[in-house]
Each structure stands twice: as C-alpha cells, then as structure tokens.
Amino acid sequence: MVFYILEFMRKHNFNAGPAILPASALQAASNAVLELDGIGMSILEVSHRSKEFEAILDEAKKLLREILSIPNDYHILFLQGGASTQFAMVPYNLLEDDKKAAYLETGHWAKKANEEAMMFGNVEIVASSADKNFTYVPKNYTIPKDAVYFHITSNNTIYGTQMHNFPQSPVPLAADMSSDFLSRRIDVPKFSLIYAGAQKNFGPAGVTLVIIKDSMLGKVKRKIPTMLNYKTHTENNSMYNTPPCFAIFAALHTLKWIKSTGGVSVIEKSNDEKAKRLYDEIDRNPLFKGTCVKEDRSKMNVTFVMQKPELEPEFLKTSEKAGMVGLKGHRSVGGFRASIYNALPIESVDALVGLMREFAVKHA
Amino acid sequence: MVFYILEFMRKHNFNAGPAILPASALQAASNAVLELDGIGMSILEVSHRSKEFEAILDEAKKLLREILSIPNDYHILFLQGGASTQFAMVPYNLLEDDKKAAYLETGHWAKKANEEAMMFGNVEIVASSADKNFTYVPKNYTIPKDAVYFHITSNNTIYGTQMHNFPQSPVPLAADMSSDFLSRRIDVPKFSLIYAGAQKNFGPAGVTLVIIKDSMLGKVKRKIPTMLNYKTHTENNSMYNTPPCFAIFAALHTLKWIKSTGGVSVIEKSNDEKAKRLYDEIDRNPLFKGTCVKEDRSKMNVTFVMQKPELEPEFLKTSEKAGMVGLKGHRSVGGFRASIYNALPIESVDALVGLMREFAVKHA
Numbered sequence: 216m217v218f219y220i221l222e223f224m225r226k227h228n229f230n231a232g233p234a235i236l237p238a239s240a241l242q243a244a245s246n247a248v249l250e251l252d253g254i255g256m257s258i259l260e261v262s263h264r265s266k267e268f269e270a271i272l273d274e275a276k277k278l279l280r281e282i283l284s285i286p287n288d289y290h291i292l293f294l295q296g297g298a299s300t301q302f303a304m305v306p307y308n309l310l311e312d313d314k315k316a317a318y319l320e321t322g323h324w325a326k327k328a329n330e331e332a333m334m335f336g337n338v339e340i341v342a343s344s345a346d347k348n349f350t351y352v353p354k355n356y357t358i359p360k361d362a363v364y365f366h367i368t369s370n371n372t373i374y375g376t377q378m379h380n381f382p383q384s385p386v387p388l389a390a391d392m393s394s395d396f397l398s399r400r401i402d403v404p405k406f407s408l409i410y411a412g413a414q415k416n417f418g419p420a421g422v423t424l425v426i427i428k429d430s431m432l433g434k435v436k437r438k439i440p441t442m443l444n445y446k447t448h449t450e451n452n453s454m455y456n457t458p459p460c461f462a463i464f465a466a467l468h469t470l471k472w473i474k475s476t477g478g479v480s481v482i483e484k485s486n487d488e489k490a491k492r493l494y495d496e497i498d499r500n501p502l503f504k505g506t507c508v509k510e511d512r513s514k515m516n517v518t519f520v521m522q523k524p525e526l527e528p529e530f531l532k533t534s535e536k537a538g539m540v541g542l543k544g545h546r547s548v549g550g551f552r553a554s555i556y557n558a559l560p561i562e563s564v565d566a567l568v569g570l571m572r573e574f575a576v577k578h579a
Numbered sequence: 580m581v582f583y584i585l586e587f588m589r590k591h592n593f594n595a596g597p598a599i600l601p602a603s604a605l606q607a608a609s610n611a612v613l614e615l616d617g618i619g620m621s622i623l624e625v626s627h628r629s630k631e632f633e634a635i636l637d638e639a640k641k642l643l644r645e646i647l648s649i650p651n652d653y654h655i656l657f658l659q660g661g662a663s664t665q666f667a668m669v670p671y672n673l674l675e676d677d678k679k680a681a682y683l684e685t686g687h688w689a690k691k692a693n694e695e696a697m698m699f700g701n702v703e704i705v706a707s708s709a710d711k712n713f714t715y716v717p718k719n720y721t722i723p724k725d726a727v728y729f730h731i732t733s734n735n736t737i738y739g740t741q742m743h744n745f746p747q748s749p750v751p752l753a754a755d756m757s758s759d760f761l762s763r764r765i766d767v768p769k770f771s772l773i774y775a776g777a778q779k780n781f782g783p784a785g786v787t788l789v790i791i792k793d794s795m796l797g798k799v800k801r802k803i804p805t806m807l808n809y810k811t812h813t814e815n816n817s818m819y820n821t822p823p824c825f826a827i828f829a830a831l832h833t834l835k836w837i838k839s840t841g842g843v844s845v846i847e848k849s850n851d852e853k854a855k856r857l858y859d860e861i862d863r864n865p866l867f868k869g870t871c872v873k874e875d876r877s878k879m880n881v882t883f884v885m886q887k888p889e890l891e892p893e894f895l896k897t898s899e900k901a902g903m904v905g906l907k908g909h910r911s912v913g914g915f916r917a918s919i920y921n922a923l924p925i926e927s928v929d930a931l932v933g934l935m936r937e938f939a940v941k942h943a
Binding site for chain 1: 588784829
C-alpha cells in the first residue's frame with residue numbers, strides 16, 4: 216500500500232469521524248479547489264450539469280460498482296443528510312403504516328434508526344444488546360417472516376462492536392454501514408439496501424451513499440416528500456437538485472486510492488492486521504482491557520479502558536504529546552477509542568502500541 | 580473591492596450555481612484541505628466536535644449575524660439537502676393538515692415549493708406569473724390573513740426576475756432566497772424564516788442556510804422526522820449529526836470576503852453597477868433583448884435572447900472562445916443567462932458587454 220507523504224507532520228489520526236483520509240485524495244481535492252483539471256474553475260464553481268462534473272459522478276459510481284461488485288439491478292445514490300436522514304427515509308419508503316419492520320438493536324445509532332421507524336409503522340426489535348451496554352452483538356434471534364425488511368447496523372462506532380457475519384434473512388436486509396463501509400468485502404446481493412455516511416472510509420462529511428435494489432422502489436402507498444423519496448434520486452441520477460459536488464469529488468479520489476491499493480480485499484487484510492496488533496496489545500498489556508466481547512470486536516473502532524481508571528487522563532495526555540488525536544472514548548463507554556479506518560497507516564497503530572508498552576513499563 | 584489573483588487564468592464564470600466564489604475563499608479552502616491551521620490534519624479529517632471545528636461554526640454564525648444584522652431571537656442553521664429539502668421542511672414544521680399556507684408562484688422553484696406544501700395542508704396560490712412564462716413578479720395581490728405563513732421566492736434563477744420590494748405581510752413571511760442571499764441588504768425582522776442553498780453567493784454546494792425566528796418553532800402537532808424538524812437543529816447548534824464541515828468552512832471564508840469588501844451594502848452597490856452595465860447594453864444593442872419586465876429584472880441572473888435567434892449559437896460559441904462559461908440560457912427560457920453573482924468581477928461583465936458590442940458591429 217502506498218501512503219503519500221504530505222509536506223507537513225500529519226497527526227496519528229484516530230478520530231471516529233470525520234476521520235483520516237488518504238493523502239492522495241486530500242492532495243487531489245486541494246488542487247481541485249483551486250482549479251479542476253486546468254479548466255479555469257474550481258471544483259466548487261463548476262455546474263453540476265457540466266460535462267466535467269457528470270464525468271466525476273459517473274466515474275465514482277463506476278468505480279464503486281467495480282470495487283464492491285455491485286450488480287446492475289442496484290442503484291448507487293449520492294445523497295445528503297447523513298445516515299440520520301436515512302433512518303427516516305428507509306421506513307418512509309419501505310414501511311406501510313400497518314406493516315412491520317424488524318430491527319436489531321446493537322447501539323446508539325441502531326436505536327435511533329428503530330425509534331425513527333416507529334413514526335411510520337410497526338417495529339419489532341428482534342434482539343438488543345442494551346442489557347450489557349451494547350458490548351456484544353446479539354445472535355440466535357429469529358427474523359420475523361412477516362416483516363417488510365430487517366435492519367441492522369454493521370458496525371457500532373460508539374461501542375466498538377461489529378457484525379462479522381451477516382444473518383441469513385428471510386426478508387429484505389437493510390444495513391447502516393456508515394462506519395465500516397469499504398473496510399472489508401461484502402456480498403452486496405445479500406442486501407436490499409445499504410447506506411453509509413461518507414465521513415469514515417468513503418470521503419468527507421456531506422455526502423451519504425445509498426445502494427438500493429431496484430425492486431425496493433415504490434413499496435408504499437403514502438406520499439413521500441420529494442427529497443426523501445428514493446425514486447426522485449434513482450430517476451435523476453442523484454441530480455434532482457444540486458448534489459454535494461465537492462464531497463463526491465473527494466469520495467471519487469478515496470475510491471481511486473482504494474483501487475490503487477488493490478481493492479477492498481487488500482484493505483481488509485490491512486485492517487485485520489491493524490486490529491490484531493492493537494487488540495493483541497490490549498489483551499497482553501496488564502494496564503488495559505477491551506470493553507467488548509472478543510468475538511464481536513470491531514476492526515474499525517477499538518474501545519478499551521484501563522484497569523486503573525485513575526491512570527486514563529495521564530495516558531490520554533501522553534498520547535496527545537505523541538501526536539495522536541481522537542483517542543478519548545465516547546462518554547457512553549469511557550476510556551479510549553482508537554478508530555483505525557482504512558486510511559490510517561499501520562505505523563500509527565504501531566505508535567499507539569509502542570506508547571501502551573512504554574506506559575506499562577513506567578507503571579509496572 | 581480586492582480580487583485575489585490565482586496563479587492561472589480564471590474563466591469569466593457566469594454559471595447559475597454552483598457558481599463563482601471569491602478567490603480568497605478558494606485559496607483558504609484549498610489550503611485547509613491539505614492542512615487546517617498547522618494542526619496536522621485536513622479540514623476533511625477533523626472531528627466536528629473538535630474545538631477547531633466548533634470555532635469555525637461559531638465564527639460563521641457570528642459573521643453572518645453581524646453582516647445581515649440578524650436579531651438574537653433568530654436561529655442560524657447550517658443544514659443539508661438544499662432548498663428542495665426546505666420545500667418540505669417548511670410545511671412539515673409550520674403547516675397543520677387543516678390549516679392554510681399562502682404561496683406566491685414566480686417560477687419553477689416557487690412552484691416546486693408550493694406543490695410540496697400541498698402534501699401537508701391547504702395551499703393558496705395568491706398570485707402566479709405562469710401566464711407569461713414567469714417574466715414578471717405579480718403585484719397587488721392579497722395575502723390571506725388566515726394563512727399560517729406566506730412563502731415567496733426572492734429571486735428566480737431560471738427566469739431572471741427578482742422581488743425588489745418585499746410585501747408587507749399580515750402573516751409570517753417565509754422566503755427562499757437561494758439565488759440572491761447576501762447579494763443585497765435585507766431587513767431580517769420582516770421575515771420569520773429565510774432559507775438558501777449555498778451554491779450561489781454563500782459557498783459551495785452541500786450546505787443550506789436557514790434563518791428561523793424562535794417563535795416559529797413547535798408550530799404543529801404532527802410528528803416530524805428528526806432530521807426534518809427545525810427543533811432538532813436549533814437545539815443542537817446544527818450538530819445533531821455530522822454537519823457538512825468543509826462546505827461550512829468555505830462559507831465562512833466567503834463571509835470573510837464579504838466583510839472585507841465592506842459588507843453587503845458595498846456588495847449591493849457593486850451588483851447594481853454590474854447589472855446596470857449589462858442591462859444597458861441589452862437595451863442599447865439592436866441584436867439583443869431582455870426576456871423580463873424591466874422593473875422586475877434580476878440583478879443576479881440576467882436573461883436575454885437575440886432578435887434573430889439563428890445568431891444565438893454563433894454568439895454562444897464566440898463567448899466560449901473568449902473564456903466565458905455558463906451563458907447558455909435555461910431550456911425554459913432559451914437564449915442566454917448571465918449569472919453575475921457577488922464574486923463575479925465587474926471586468927467579466929465588461930468583457931461580456933464588449934463581446935456583445937463587437938458582435939453587433941460584425942452583424943450590423
């Protein structure tokens with residue numbers, strides 16, 4: 216994997232999102248903000264109806280389709296509003312008032328998604344890990360056959376759990392993949408709908424990706440506000456109104472970087488290795504402990520605490536001095552969270568592991 | 580007014596939106612995409628919860644409040660989804676099923692706005708200029724006192740008309756100001772709600788500004804999807820979920836440029852002069868004619884056709900050779916449209932006027 220070196224000292228960026236992006240994408244985006252491909256205009260100034268921008272959008276769709284082997288009966292949409300807007304769009308478009316949707320409750324955002332769905336129809340929570348502060352992913356649940364869809368959250372950014380196997384669902388499967396999209400291979404045909412806010416592995420905040428199977432369109436009788444109707448966007452190639460052009464441009468260059476590394480299978484191996492090195496240290500080091508059940512640990516967001524919580528402020532300060540950012544854990548979990556997304560170099564993980572070891576020696 | 584010179588030949592950019600932005604904002608945005616203020620991270624990589632980004636958001640709000648003298652009982656929101664999403668949010672939040680909203684129909688987008696409102700309650704179109712292809716702004720209409728709000732479109736991008744005087748409304752006034760926001764002084768207290776897609780005078784596509792009076796919140800009993808509820812955003816300082824950080828950063832630097840020029844009153848004078856030069860030439864030149872009623876002509880989007888339509892392709896080609904982009908008129912009007920937003924230098928207008936004169940000599 217090639218990492219570009221920008222002409223300044225980059226932080227070890229463990230931010231949960233917005234998060235670290237490939238240097239090559241940053242360089243391309245920075246250049247294009249001044250001038251796009253020698254056309255005398257910035258990427259911020261070109262019309263979304265111009266041939267230049269249409270080429271960008273088309274290439275981004277084509278690359279994504281190639282990288283994830285997305286079949287042709289799936290639409291690829293570049294929308295706005297984040298995954299939070301999808302929490303409403305999914306049931307608005309798929310769940311009739313008198314029908315039922317099934318949800319798996321694996322964390323804060325999963326809960327937000329099912330609560331939003333309750334506005335539109337009936338919701339069955341098939342299983343929840345709220346009983347243990349979302350430190351595991353429920354298994355052995357039954358997906359009701361009369362649900363119009365089953366909604367899962369593939370990775371739980373706050374709690375640091377991840378679904379390593381996706382369920383065999385008797386009904387269409389819808390997944391919020393915001394925080395692990397493009398981090399591993401996925402079998403798209405298993406899903407009927409996938410969505411992801413960009414600001415983890417896909418690009419900057421401001422664009423939301425939706426992959427929706429054609430057969431999922433036109434499922435409800437209710438009127439849907441134009442901008443919340445998937446059909447508006449499938450019928451207008453994500454250009455019903457002005458799309459977030461810059462964010463799409465930066466996403467295109469993130470996709471190009473993924474392709475240049477060898478694709479998601481190579482990225483996945485790299486992510487596996489990064490996660491292994493960090494979890495191995497957490498398990499080995501007497502000062503630290505992981506917060507989640509081992510088999511459900513996330514390879515994107517590594518959550519851990521200290522055996523002696525009183526040492527946490529000092530470790531955090533030490534990490535900041537060593538040029539690391541974003542390690543403070545979410546208030547719902549405490550301790551630390553190292554988000555180790557695609558673009559985070561393994562050297563940053565090694566630096567963190569090194570710091571943990573030094574800290575253990577110091578506090579032995 | 581100071582115009583920065585970028586190190587390449589910039590086009591005369593007459594795009595209708597996304598449109599030309601101040602060179603100083605482009606330079607600041609380009610730099611920040613590489614690294615924000617020496618912090619070792621890109622503006623695309625910093626957390627929206629970081630002190631760095633919170634300072635950006637706060638400064639943007641403060642500057643906007645200062646530049647437009649926005650009273651303290653108005654919230655300033657940075658949202659996603661464009662004005663098209665506001666077409667739904669306005670009635671979702673303000674119009675009960677059994678109540679009535681009043682709309683002025685002055686163009687394509689005004690029509691979209693009132694059609695969307697019909698999903699939520701009763702709509703009265705108080706006046707429309709559809710009878711003459713939206714070439715004028717209706718006047719002498721009566722705003723019904725039993726409407727919960729009256730909605731106007733301050734500038735009609737496609738047709739090239741603009742409201743030069745705002746009505747005295749007996750009910751709360753809501754305005755889509757997407758295409759002339761920040762181009763002239765406005766008396767904010769006359770309005771209860773103002774919204775604008777950024778991609779004209781305010782910044783790049785991807786952020787939508789909403790200015791809403793506190794008393795307009797909580798107006799309806801219906802449940803509102805979380806992301807479409809204004810209260811979600813007023814109560815969370817536009818950070819309920821990840822905001823479009825980069826677009827907000829670029830908007831901040833566009834606001835800084837406006838302030839550096841002397842503010843909207845100076846910008847307004849410059850816009851008046853640019854519009855005057857162009858309309859004077861349209862009226863003087865025997866080859867061209869304006870498409871709109873003179874008193875309603877837009878100072879942002881100047882629409883005109885040729886007396887001999889068969890000459891239009893040649894003029895368009897000539898303009899492109901002279902480094903001008905975006906002059907082709909919208910298909911609903913034909914001919915030409917020169918969008919002369921804030922950041923377009925008067926030299927670009929003069930270049931266009933010069934070309935029109937040369938063309939008249941050639942075809943005398």
